[in-house]
Amino acid sequence: MKSHQVVKACFDKQSPxxxxxxxxxxxxLLYKWSQxxxxxxxxxxxxxxRAVQLNSVAPDNEVLHWLCQQADGVFIRDPESAARAYRYMPATNDIVRQFAALLSEITQAALDNRITEQEATAIRQLWDRLKAYTEGFVTACEEGNFAQIRGLPLPEPPTDSGEPSPSGIDCR
Incomplete structure (x- = not known):
């Protein structure tokens, strides 16, 4: 949908x-925006x-992150599934492993019945990585490119060295 169509769609719920x-x-001016x-x-x-233009010069999609926060949401970039190394069973296992890492982080943070800003940041980072990885996997499933998925090399599992894995997924 084009931006002017989004503006025009607002007219369906409320008068211009x-x-x-x-x-x-x-x-x-509102009508001009809808054309x-x-x-x-x-x-x-x-x-x-204008928001798209501003976002194109902002570092790390800060404009989109801010807009999503204003709508009580978060921005997660859609991965290009064909470029990702997904194999069905290892990918599902990796999703479960990442979710377990997230739950572990939450459990550790909540042991003292409070969560610090640093702990909340770590939880958010794990959650965002899990959502991005899972979105890529779901997109690959929707595209039905299992033959392509099976033919791609599997990413290296995350290491405990503190360095992110080559796949960019960190399950610490």
């Missing part, structure tokens, strides 16, 4: 006049397009 009033812009932009189109670059 009310939306314009709520966000402090004119109705005509395609181009030489032969009369639309105007909308805030969604």
């Amino acid at each position: 006049k009310q939306i314009a009033e709520d966000i402090g812009v004119s109705v005509s 395609p932009v181009g030489e032969t189109q009369s639309g105007a670059i909308n805030p969604l397009d």
